[in-house]
Amino acid sequence: MIGRFDAKVPPGPLAQKWRNHRDHSRLVSPNNRRKFEIIVVGSGLAGGSAAATLGELGYRVKCFCFQDSARRAHSIAAQGGINAAKNYQNDGDSVYRLFHDTIKGGDFRSREANVYRLAETSNNIIDQCVAQGVPFAREYGGLLANRSFGGAQVSRTFYARGQTGQQLLLGCYQALCRQIAAGTVQMFPQTEMLDLVIVEGHAKGIVTRSLCSGKIERHAADAVVLATGGYGNVFYLSTNARGCNVTATYRAFKRGALFANPAFTQIHPTCIPVGGEYQSKLTLMSESLRNDGRVWVPKRKEDRNKAPGEIPETDRDYYLERKYPSYGNLSPRDISSRAAKEVCDEGRGVGPGGRGVYLDFADAIKRLGEHTIRERYGNLFEVYEKITGEDAYKVPMRIYPAVHYTMGGLWVDYDLMSNVPGLFVIGEANFSDHGANRLGASALMQGLVDGYFVLPNTLPNYLAGQMGKRPSPDSPEFRESEKDVRARIEKLLNVKGTRSVDSFHRELGLLLWDKCGMSRHEKGLREALKKIPELREQFWHEVRVPGDGDDFNQSLERAGRVADFLEFAELMCIDALERDESCGAHFREEHQTPEGEALRNDENHAAVFAWEFQGDGKPPILHREPLNFETVHLTQRSYK
Amino acid sequence: MNFLLRIWRQPNAKLRGKLVDYEVRDISPNTSFLEMLDILNETLVTGGTEPIAFDSDCREGICGTCSLTINGEPHGPDHPGAVCELYMRKFRDGATITVEPFRVGSFPLLKDLVVDRRALDRIVQAGGFISARAGSAPEANSILIPKYDADLAMEAAACIGCGACAAACPNGSAMLFTAAKVSHLSFLPQGHPERESRVLRMVSVMDAEGFGSCTNTYECEAVCPAEISASFIAKLNREYARAAVQRGAGE
Numbered sequence: 067m068i069g070r071f072d073a074k075v076p077p078g079p080l081a082q083k084w085r086n087h088r089d090h091s092r093l094v095s096p097n098n099r100r101k102f103e104i105i106v107v108g109s110g111l112a113g114g115s116a117a118a119t120l121g122e123l124g125y126r127v128k129c130f131c132f133q134d135s136a137r138r139a140h141s142i143a144a145q146g147g148i149n150a151a152k153n154y155q156n157d158g159d160s161v162y163r164l165f166h167d168t169i170k171g172g173d174f175r176s177r178e179a180n181v182y183r184l185a186e187t188s189n190n191i192i193d194q195c196v197a198q199g200v201p202f203a204r205e206y207g208g209l210l211a212n213r214s215f216g217g218a219q220v221s222r223t224f225y226a227r228g229q230t231g232q233q234l235l236l237g238c239y240q241a242l243c244r245q246i247a248a249g250t251v252q253m254f255p256q257t258e259m260l261d262l263v264i265v266e267g268h269a270k271g272i273v274t275r276s277l278c279s280g281k282i283e284r285h286a287a288d289a290v291v292l293a294t295g296g297y298g299n300v301f302y303l304s305t306n307a308r309g310c311n312v313t314a315t316y317r318a319f320k321r322g323a324l325f326a327n328p329a330f331t332q333i334h335p336t337c338i339p340v341g342g343e344y345q346s347k348l349t350l351m352s353e354s355l356r357n358d359g360r361v362w363v364p365k366r367k368e369d370r371n372k373a374p375g376e377i378p379e380t381d382r383d384y385y386l387e388r389k390y391p392s393y394g395n396l397s398p399r400d401i402s403s404r405a406a407k408e409v410c411d412e413g414r415g416v417g418p419g420g421r422g423v424y425l426d427f428a429d430a431i432k433r434l435g436e437h438t439i440r441e442r443y444g445n446l447f448e449v450y451e452k453i454t455g456e457d458a459y460k461v462p463m464r465i466y467p468a469v470h471y472t473m474g475g476l477w478v479d480y481d482l483m484s485n486v487p488g489l490f491v492i493g494e495a496n497f498s499d500h501g502a503n504r505l506g507a508s509a510l511m512q513g514l515v516d517g518y519f520v521l522p523n524t525l526p527n528y529l530a531g532q533m534g535k536r537p538s539p540d541s542p543e544f545r546e547s548e549k550d551v552r553a554r555i556e557k558l559l560n561v562k563g564t565r566s567v568d569s570f571h572r573e574l575g576l577l578l579w580d581k582c583g584m585s586r587h588e589k590g591l592r593e594a595l596k597k598i599p600e601l602r603e604q605f606w607h608e609v610r611v612p613g614d615g616d617d618f619n620q621s622l623e624r625a626g627r628v629a630d631f632l633e634f635a636e637l638m639c640i641d642a643l644e645r646d647e648s649c650g651a652h653f654r655e656e657h658q659t660p661e662g663e664a665l666r667n668d669e670n671h672a673a674v675f676a677w678e679f680q681g682d683g684k685p686p687i688l689h690r691e692p693l694n695f696e697t698v699h700l701t702q703r704s705y706k
Numbered sequence: 707m708n709f710l711l712r713i714w715r716q717p718n719a720k721l722r723g724k725l726v727d728y729e730v731r732d733i734s735p736n737t738s739f740l741e742m743l744d745i746l747n748e749t750l751v752t753g754g755t756e757p758i759a760f761d762s763d764c765r766e767g768i769c770g771t772c773s774l775t776i777n778g779e780p781h782g783p784d785h786p787g788a789v790c791e792l793y794m795r796k797f798r799d800g801a802t803i804t805v806e807p808f809r810v811g812s813f814p815l816l817k818d819l820v821v822d823r824r825a826l827d828r829i830v831q832a833g834g835f836i837s838a839r840a841g842s843a844p845e846a847n848s849i850l851i852p853k854y855d856a857d858l859a860m861e862a863a864a865c866i867g868c869g870a871c872a873a874a875c876p877n878g879s880a881m882l883f884t885a886a887k888v889s890h891l892s893f894l895p896q897g898h899p900e901r902e903s904r905v906l907r908m909v910s911v912m913d914a915e916g917f918g919s920c921t922n923t924y925e926c927e928a929v930c931p932a933e934i935s936a937s938f939i940a941k942l943n944r945e946y947a948r949a950a951v952q953r954g955a956g957e
Contacts, residue, residue, distance in 0.1 A: 119840045134761070135827050137867055138769045154847065190843070197843035199836045199896050203862040208850030226860060232768055240835035247831040255824065277815055307763040341736045347765045398755070409757055449766075452784070454735065454789050523758050525736040566751040612756045618718070619818040621751065700739060 067678055068267055073481050075179040076480065081161075084183045087480070088413070088523055091529035097701055099124035102337035102527050102529055103536060105261045105272055105287040106130070106505075107314050110139030111231075111510060112199075112294030112493025114518030116236040121245030121523060128285060129242070129273060130254045132309055132623075136237040140295060140307040141513060142514050143354055144231025146215060147223035147512040150188035155212055155451035159220040161185045166698060167218050168508060171668065172473070172501020173650035174700050176326070177674070177693060179480060180498045183615050187515045194518055198237040198280040198422050202226050215506040223507045224404075227315045228445060229350065234510055244416055257283075258623065260546045262290065262318045262489065263538045269318075269489035273547045273557075277623060280616035288392075288532050289488045289525060295518070296472035296494040298331065298377060300631045301583070302575025302639065304469035305337060305350045311627040316496050319637075323484040324676035326497035327474035328634070329642035332504055332651045333584050335402035335472035337424035338453050348468040349453060351446055351508065358396045358430035358439065358464065361386050361402075363423050365412040374416070374424055380555045385409055389662075400503060400584075400664070405586045410466075417464040418556060426462035438509060467584060471509060473500040473640075473651065477691075479525035479674040482516060485534035485676075490530060497674065502650025557623045563608035566623045570605045574635055577601070578623040582639050587655040589641040595636060600631040637686060644688060647671045659702070668700055707733045707794055708808060710802040711746070717920035719815050725804065735795035740765065740772065742794055743805075759818040765790040767931055770866035772872070774819055775806040780929045788868060788931040808873035812880070812916045823869045825915040826883060832911035833904040834887040836896050855893050862890040864932040871926035871934075877918030880903055882926040885942035886911050886934050892945055902949035909946055 076087040094102065095662070102125050106117040107133040117129040133139060153159040165185035169176060192210070196202065200225050203211040226233040245251040256277040263271040263284070296311035319325045323651040336355060337348045346583040362384045364370055369377050382431040385405055387394040397405070406423050409415060416422050431439050436459055440447070447458045454464070470618040475497040476484050483490050493513040500508065539542070583593035607627070613619040648664035650673070657665040668674075674691040708731045716723025730746050737745070740762050747757035763771040767788040774789045776782035781789045784796050795804065805819065813821040851859075863886070871882035888905050891897035897904070920939055925934040 115840070122839055133763060133769075134823060135770075135867065138763060139769050140764065140769070143764045143766060143768050151844070154839050188840075192846045193843040194838065194840055196846040197836070197838035197896055199838075199859075199891050199894050201856050201863050201890065201894070202854045203860075204851055205857040206853050208852050209847050217932075226863075229768070232866075233860075236707060237862065240830060241838070243831040244835045244837060253827075308765060309763050309771060342734050344737060344741050346738070346744055377927075451837065452787065452793065453736075453738075455793065490865060511957075522840065564752060566748050568748060601779060604875050610751055610754070610797050612751055612754070618820070620760060633816065704816075 067485060068264065069487050069550065071324065071485050071676065071691070072479060073177060073691055074479045074481065075177070080178060080182050080631065083179050083477070091527040094320065094526040095628065096124055096380045098533065100124065101533065102109060102285040103128065104289050104291060104525070105285055106291045106293060108139065108243065108295060108493070108495070109133070109239070109295060110493060111134035111235055111238060111296060111513030112142035112495070112517045114139065114242050115289070115290055115514050116293060116492060116521050118238060118241035118245050119518050119522045121250035124250070127245070127251040128254060128264060128287065129251055130257045130259055132256065132258045132277060134256050136253060136255065137236060139235060140310055140340070141235045141510070141622060143307065144510055145228045145350065147213065147225035147230045147394055147507040148191065148234065149215070149222050150192045150511065151185055151222060151508045152192060154210060155221045157220045158179035159222050160296070163220065164176050164222065168505060168700050169498065169501065170516065171505035172503050172669070173664065174550060174672065174695065174698070175649050176499055176501035177692065178695060182648065183520065184512060184593045187519045188511050190519055191511060191514045195234060195237050198241060199487050200226065200233045200237045210662055217504070221393065225409045227492035228437050231510060234514065238514070259552045260274060260313045260317065260626070262321045263544050263547045264321055265541060265543045268487045270537050271543070271544060275419050275496065275551070277365055278618055280619065282548055282551060284544040286537055286544065288529060289490060289493060289519065290535045291490045292495050293493045294495045296475070297634060298469045298472050300635055301469045301578050303340060303348050304343065305334065305348050306656055308347060311630070313506060313627050313630045315491070316488070316630045316634050318476060318484070320679050321486070322679065323486045323680055324477035324483065324488055325637060326473070326477035326674050328638045328677070329582070329652050330502050330650065331469060332399065332471040332473060333403045333467045335399050335406060335467045336425070337467045337468035339417055339464050339466035341418060341454070348365060348520060349449065350468070350470065351450065351463070355425060355443060355446060357427040359395065359427050360384055360394050360429055361423055361425055363409045363414040363416060370414055370416055370420060374426070383409070383414070387664040393698060400653065403500035403584050404653060406467055422466045424462035425465045427458060428462070431459065471504055473502060473504055477674065481527060482520055483524070483528060488532070490521060490525065492521055502652050523569065533574050546670055554626070556624060558609070558611050558629065559607050559615060561606060561611065564609050565608045567609060567611065567621060567628050570601065570609060571628045571631065574598070574601060574632060575607050578635055578638070582642050585653040585655050586642050588643065594639045595643070598632065598636045598639065605629065605632055640686065641677065644673060645671060663702070707735055707797070707798070707799045709733065709797065710806045713819070714806045714924060715758065715818055716815060718817055719765065724817070733794055737794045738765070738790065738792065739792040740790050756773070759820050761820050765792045768866060771869035773808045773823070773868060773870070775779055775808060775873060777804050777829045780808060780873040781931055785929060786931050786933045788866070798831055798868065801896045808869055810869065810872045810878045812878065813874070815868060825917070826867055826869055826920055828881065828882065828915060829884055829912050831906055831931065832905035833900065834891070836891060837955070838896070842901065847916040849895060851894060859890050859893040862886045862893065865934050866932050870929045870931065873919060874917065874925040874929040875923065876923055877921060879888060879920050880912055881920040881931065881939050882936065885938040886906055888945055891936040901945070902952055903952060905942070905949050906953065
């Protein structure tokens with residue numbers, strides 16, 4: 067293995083670890099910072115904030131994104147809000163409570179020290195964003211407003227209408243623009259990272275392709291930061307943007323970085339169902355709808371094609387209220403998602419294809435009046451009508467779960483550095499903070515904490531020993547890597563088959579959704595592990611990638627990403643099979659309580675599963691990082 | 707549903723482009739406009755021709771990547787909304803639909819329906835920010851902002867940066883884009899220390915990028931997917947005049 071597999075959690079009491087660590091980390095003095103070049107790949111909340119902050123500190127930064135502008139990174143689509151332990155509502159919140167909620171929400175599969183630091187730093191993020199001019203919602207007295215969110219008993223979520231991700235990202239994009247103007251950050255939009263270059267065991271650069279001109283370039287640096295988001299699009303249909311991909315992190319994995327917990331993928335219960343074969347993405351409907359909507363399907367499958375109004379009350383099954391009487395329609399994300407799948411598997415699902423359940427507002431409208439419902443959810447009802455053409459004030463909405471977020475990612479230590487020295491991974495791209503399930507409004511928090519406050523404090527600890535060690539981009543390792551990248555592009559273009567890239571991606575997505583989606587079992591995973599290599603084989607024989615490599619070529623872009631998904635999918639299923647327990651979003655049907663809840667196996671699996679690449683066609687090696695809980699007490703979740 | 711599409715094809719900025727006719731058949735009314743193009747592209751690829759290049763990413767109207775002019779209207783007929791939120795049920799069966807890129811002098815064409823909008827980034831780089839170093843921010847609630855001002859700032863900040871305003875404007879003006887950012891930051895007390903230099907610099911870069919001036923046709927407001935009000939342009943003009951007078955008076 068390259069480097070060390072050691073979490074390097076600092077000693078001392080939990081609440082003092084981060085301070086102690088900073089007190090004893092090495093630093094780079096201001097006049098030396100400009101001698102270091104840092105590569106940041108990705109310009110979302112994590113990458114954008116990291117690039118801007120490192121630029122401001124005086125490092126020379128190169129920031130890459132595949133979008134045409136840094137402002138379009140997928141962080142922009144986050145709706146709900148961002149958590150912080152400010153306790154502005156005087157309702158008993160604290161850093162410890164945010165830490166505890168996050169650990170518990172993650173079903174005890176994350177590292178205590180990292181999560182505590184996240185909770186501790188959350189307050190600085192709100193201060194920072196307000197200073198940048200993020201227009202958070204306010205009360206009449208001019209103070210910041212908060213709202214409550216799932217998985218917590220306090221109101222700690224800050225928000226900017228339903229566009230919190232957009233406003234936070236624009237804050238960090240503007241900070242980035244300021245550094246670009248100041249000359250500390252050089253921006254490379256429409257540029258995709260296609261390989262990581264490792265020189266003498268350290269990450270020292272990347273090879274990129276310009277999506278406009280097709281030009282391949284080598285970039286050397288003193289450290290490489292990956293902030294390239296999650297891999298939810300391996301399922302083809304997800305709430306992610308079309309361009310989101312696993313390429314950067316998977317290429318790093320193939321160069322020796324460990325990939326942790328790839329099986330941990332979050333399914334969001336309230337999305338608009340799939341409408342047809344050519345649907346390109348799924349749209350999230352805010353979870354808040356479940357406050358007033360009642361979820362049901364017909365009791366008998368013969369009724370599933372009837373209009374909802376023709377099904378009398380006695381023939382409806384309000385299954386969440388029936389199964390979870392105390393939480394009812396507000397049961398947590400994973401539980402609600404699985405319950406929807408179950409009733410659809412029984413053949414009682416509604417809408418085209420039978421993969422949908424009703425979310426009915428009729429009772430709420432009767433009780434509160436249409437006006438109140440319009441006030442609360444008007445914009446969501448409009449989005450729903452735009453997509454489906456149906457008026458949810460008159461007929462119930464149809465919803466179905468969809469892939470939303472990936473908790474797994476490249477393995478990192480306490481400094482957010484992977485086992486490969488000099489390779490740092492931040493935001494959704496790493497595995498660090500959310501365990502087996504992420505709580506609402508915590509993704510934005512993690513991205514910004516990593517970029518504004520953690521990385522700028524941990525990167526110097528590595529850089530301090532690296533002065534003058536930046537290799538030339540003409541060194542043999544870079545040339546070799548460029549050769550590999552070119553060969554792969556040639557290979558893709560020369561298959562000259564008959565099937566489109568998307569057709570393979572769709573097929574892979576359906577397979578994974580079926581075998582490694584909301585619930586998994588050994589038999590299904592073994593089937594998937596047999597089928598994925600076959601599909602990959604077909605891809606390399608039958609795919610058609612028109613055009614050529616040195617031009618604007620969207621088919622080629624997608625082909626490269628799908629080729630990586632076809633390999634990565636296998637890793638995901640291997641991990642899901644190896645984790646022979648249920649925890650959070652990872653539900654193995656073999657392991658459930660009599661009530662159908664996830665049943666953990668703390669004795670054997672309270673660990674991070676980190677996988678090491680061994681070569682094409684060879685099974686990866688598993689490394690386990692045991693999770694030691696010194697502060698929290700492990701409990702079984704129950705929502706009855 | 708069936709449609710006749712007339713789509714702008716142009717291999718790159720140097721070669722000439724033209725409208726090419728394509729027929730699409732059996733499209734479900736619940737297909738989005740971009741999915742309809744995906745379907746067309748799928749048939750082009752399997753038939754061995756190069757697919758039509760067009761931009762899109764989030765496909766839910768927030769990232770601002772998609773940029774098509776449909777029958778002469780940026781983002782098509784279903785306002786307010788980006789073209790990724792447009793569905794085929796909004797068209798008549800058998801309709802002929804013309805699809806072109808955003809046409810603005812300051813957005814050079816890259817390929818087919820894809821244009822280069824980096825000029826908008828350069829306007830923001832000129833001053834569309836508040837200088838706030840990470841680590842130096844005061845406690846968030848120490849800055850009180852009346853709800854009215856915060857709401858107004860949010861309305862301006864909702865801009866998705868797609869550039870439809872400039873594409874719709876007969877003068878190719880990016881005033882609505884620039885006004886939204888200047889307004890957002892000047893409604894907030896945090897934005898005041900850099901208020902004058904910000905507007906002067908942003909307007910000067912906007913002009914240097916070749917965007918036209920505003921002559922109050924309000925086409926920008928009509929096509930804006932984020933419903934940014936043209937009244938922010940008046941705010942921009944006031945901010946500019948104020949800053950120019952102060953600058954002129956030597957302050």
